[in-house]
Amino acid sequence: EAVDTPVxxxxxxxxxxxxxxxxxxxxxSTLLTVDADVWAEEAALIPDFYATFGDRxxxxxxxxHAALTARIEDSRAAAIAAE
Incomplete structure (x- = not known):
């Protein structure tokens, strides 16, 4: 059994x-929590790495990456709305 998260x-x-x-x-609980804010920071670093590969x-x-970023942002927005 598993729980769906943005990642x-x-x-x-x-x-x-x-x-x-x-x-x-x-x-x-801490070990199993996905921190969307931390993941957003990490996801923002990926394009620079990907760019090193150019067209390859x-x-x-x-x-x-786009789908991951969208899921993270949706999760962050839901957390803000729930406050």
Missing amino acids: GRVPSVDALDLSGLTLSDADL LPKALWDQ
Whole structure:
């Protein structure tokens, strides 16, 4: 079982075998949280890297980056609207 996030699916707490670990609920929540603001910063760095490949970079990678950026921005907007 997994939870949908802007960057893909993250395992749900119930899907993980946590035996032998001493994680608090707060720590586990932190580990499984996708911070859209941090991801937005990271995603903004990708085009400069992609540009180093010039025309050799497949368009599909640019398309995936555009889709990722859109999902991140949608998540950020939803978080603001929920405040």
